[in-house]
Amino acid sequence: MVEPANSSAPEFDVVFRARRLIGPSGEVSGSVGVREGRIAAVEALDAPMRGARTVELAEDEVLLPGMVDSHVHVNDPGRSEWEGFPTATRAAAEGGITTIVDMPLNCLPPTIDSESLEVKRKVAENNVHVDVGFWGGAVHGNLDELRGLHESGVYGFKCFLLHSGVDEFPPLDSAELERALRIVAELDATMIVHAEDSEAIEHAPSAHGENYRDFLASRPRGAENMAIAQVLELARRTGARVHILHLSSSDALPMIASARADGVRVTVETCPHYLSFVSEEIPDGATQFKCCPPVREAANRELLWRGLADGTIDCVVSDHSPCTPELKRLDIGDFGVAWGGVSSLQLGLSAVWSQARLRGFELSDVVSWMSSGPARVSGLRDKGALAVGSDADLCVFAPDDAYVVDADKLHHRNAVSAYHGRALAGTVRSTWLRGRQIAGPEADTTPAGELLNRGEA
Template sequence: MELVIHARRAIVDGREQSVSVGVDGGRIVAVEPFHGLTASRVVELAEDEVLLPGLVDTHVHVNDPGRSEWEGFETATRAAAAGGITTIVDMPLNSLPPTVDVPSLEVKRETARGRVHVDVGFWGGAIPGNGGELRALYDAGVFGFKCFLLHSGVDEFPPLGPDELEADLRILREPDAMMIVHAEDAQTIDEAPAPHGEHYEGFLRSRPRGAENVAIARVIELARRTGARAHILHLSSSDALPMIAQARRDGVRLTVETCPHYLSFTAEEIADGATQFKCCPPIREAENRERLWQGLADGVIDCVVSDHSPCTPELKRPDFGEAWGGVASLQIGLPAVWTQARGRGHELADVVRWMAARPAELVGLRRKGRTVVGADADFCVFAPDEEFVVDVANLAHRNRVSAYHGRKLAGVVRSTWLRGSELTGSPRGELLVRGE
């Protein structure tokens, strides 16, 4: 073995254990009781450190190429590494061109090649008129397809209507590809008051829970009708949890994610003009947040991913009707979730399930998200009891805008390892292809 890591505390098989982990050729080759292995190189973690599997974030907007001033592969993946994330899956929109056919996928891969600090996979996009491209994109290695049910925020990635969504789900049923859906209903939002001004209450009224609920009900019905796999992105409305649970009991192939900002913040605390908190769907009230936490505890919500959607500072205008919607949080998702989770009686093993094992499982990354023999030797060394105050000046994101600035969080990432090597600044990531 090339490397052995001795960890008094590690998350293995869904629980905390004392183990020694052996690594060779970039893979985990042994997991034995503490101090039960030796190698030419030995790393012993400090008593206050816990060995976690590298986190997997399947919802990241890198925006490269085309809008790299918003983020970019180099900065996004450096921020991921700083946050204990060893694998991301990049969203198909906000880049130019969007990833809606094989040539655009190749453009994106070429842009990323040699510049990524962690492993990177890609989603494809489903837009009106590209149904004939979906199978070729899937065969080229994308992990599934993203669609919107209302305007995406960028004109080059238009939404699918109900008939188009059903047609695409039928196309994806045979290869068993997953459709991931931004589920808000356009008509409900069109009929709500338009957002404007510095007060968050106006923005919240413009994106009511009903917009999510109606759209999620539509996705459930179409997934039921077609037998295809569907995944609800960034769940914000806790009202939808009962119908999601019932759909699963009925055998609908449906999974759901939420995000650190929905689990951390509440509408009541967002100050006038604080558009760094603006995202779609929106951060909702405190009682809604608690019901989302209950949905996680009950297993109705499968995983927690960032929906890292950054922009340049000037796009975060103080008017909630004009500001770009998106929360930049890639680097600090783990401490943000852990801070809230531990106060509600959850353990680190729960956080690992939500932020590593389950996201990897959902997209078919068999060697990621778990500390088991045969997996990639991807690790996050985490000090769960150390606290810090978020300072945007210390974040690796390209633009220093964050809703978490000034917030005290628990948990510090001490180091991140990719395939048995500690990440220290040089790009070491690989571009992932589904099924490999």
């Protein structure tokens, strides 16, 4: 409910009053004052704070910091029929996300030098509903461009250790990876890695047909484990900071924890689909579930949840990797030819909360994994916290509400989702970017997001 301002001169642009809010120390009640786009005060619920606008949260609502998704394939420019900045960022806003970091591939040109970064920024300018940062690419033949990309404001560099799925973003071999990591260490930057071993996958059975188990066999967990071991050893050797993308193999958790204990600078993410789905339940021909690395077995899923609980996994992000319905080949259901990627940008918060609550986790845990964690890993210092001085990026969330996903009602460019027909707990009632409402009733849906540079936010 929104109340009119009183007659006194307001102290704040907006005041939020919440019986439940998730701050840096956990769940409390309180009032939040926003001034000039930043959180200027966090006080008691009944503190005498005056705002030009006051937002009283309902009994069933919780005030969260806006979610941060540091793994989003927007595909714009060049493949905007798959996704684009207007649709991706609108979906993000509707899902409680206030900041995304865009991946450097599946767009044309790929973001592998300063010139291509500028092309992407021009396409995104004035077309984004949430704040957007950018990763640069580290590919075969561009390592001399990394310093320029870093100086241009990317948040780090992404590389593949096997074919990326698109020819214009070639992988690094072992020698190139070591050289790239030495450059990254000199820059005090971060290398984010799609860690699957190309040789192991070349020797695995080929993906073909409708049977999901055959596809799973084509991307064995051993390939993931071998690649992660290589990344950890090279990070140890070079001193570089590395981040393991979309962890699906729980086998790798002990060696990651061991490397971290030895001082290797490594962080790890997983994704809502690895925490939600299990291979045993994926129907034959259901190519909307295809992603690489793949969704694995139920026992593996539970070990990933354990990795979140003990802190080995730092964050949960979407790896939103959409395509047109035709490329998913739902007509023939062939996992060998369908594009790999799960579209979930709008659904991640609800999907993770739905599973987390079943395992005894609190909303504060989800905020740590999906807001403060990705912000910390990416270097987004003004994001991910409901604290004085942070950007006033907020999400009003109703954790006990529920809904059934209808892909046709999502704001992604294409109505394809592995979550279609699935019941999820928790709904986003409104989203606020720097104190401005961008989703929910009375929202201003004019694109107002900013393009971010490393070191500025």
